[in-house]
Amino acid sequence: MIIEAEGWPGHRPGQHLDVRLTADDGYQAERSYSIASPPGEPLEITVEQLEDGEVSPYLVEVAREGDGFEVRGPIGGYFVWVDDGRPVFLVGGGSGVVPLMAMIRSTSGLTPMRLLYSSRTFEDIIYRQELEDRSGDRIEVFHTLTRGHPPGWTGYTRRIDNEMLKEVAWPAAEQPHVFICGSTRFVDAAADGLVALGYAPLSIKTERFGATGG
C-alpha cells in the first residue's frame, strides 16, 4: 500500500513507520510496519493481514484509496543500511523480507548482495517476481520453503540452519554487513548460526517482530 504522508522527511532503507488508528471512543491501536520502498520513491508498506489483528484487518479490508490515518516516522537508526561497498547479506523470514526489500531496491547495483529468504510455501513468497527480475551478478537470491514446495523446486526445503548459512553467506573474512529480520525464533537461529560461522556479533543487525498482534 502506498502512503502519501504530508511533511514526510524521507527515510533510509531498513526503517519503519508506526500506524495509529483512533476509534470514535478514543481507543487507540498502534502497529509498526517496515517501509518497503527505497528512499526518494513513494512511501510503500506491505501489510500482512492477521486474523485477530487490530490494525492489519483495517488496512487490508477496510481502508480505501483516499482514506487518511495517523502515521509516525521514519523510525529506527540501527536497522539501517549505509552502502559503503562492503558485501551485504540479508536474511528474511516471511514478511521480515520487507525492510530488506527497501535495501535491495535502493542498491546502486555495484555492491554485492545476497538474500536468503525463508517462506512457508511458494505462494507465500512476497515480491517473488520482482526478486527474480532483480537477480543477477550483484544480487543473488536464495529461497527456502519450510512447509511444502511445488514440483521441480530447486531451492532449499527446510528451516534455516547452520549448514545452509555456510553455503549461502559470504566468508566472515569479507566483513559483510548482515541484516536479519523475521520472527524472534527465526532471527535468533540465523544470528546464532552466523556467530558460529565466525561472524562478529556486532556486524549482525537484527529486527524481530511478533507472531501475533498486527
Next chain:
Amino acid sequence: MADDRRLDGNAIGGMMLELFGFEMTTATEVCATCGTADVMAQTEVYMDAPGTVVRCASCKAVLMRVVRGRDRTWLDLSGLRSIELPM
C-alpha cells in the same frame, strides 16, 4: 510460545521517539544491575504486558517500563544506570 513474545528495541523506536524526541534505537543504555552497555535496538522488549517492559539482553533485569494511559504515560527507568544519546 514464550519466546515469540520477546521482541527487540526496534519495536519501541516510535514510542521512544515520541517520549524523548530522539531516535533512540541507537542510544547506548547501561544496565544498572550488571553494567552491560548495549544499544536500545538490542534490548529485549515485551509489549503484550499491561505496559511495555524492556530487559537487559545480558542479565535479563528490567531496564525500563512504560505504561500508557489515555492522557498520560508512566516511565520507570530505575533499571538503567545511564543512557547515551547520539546527537
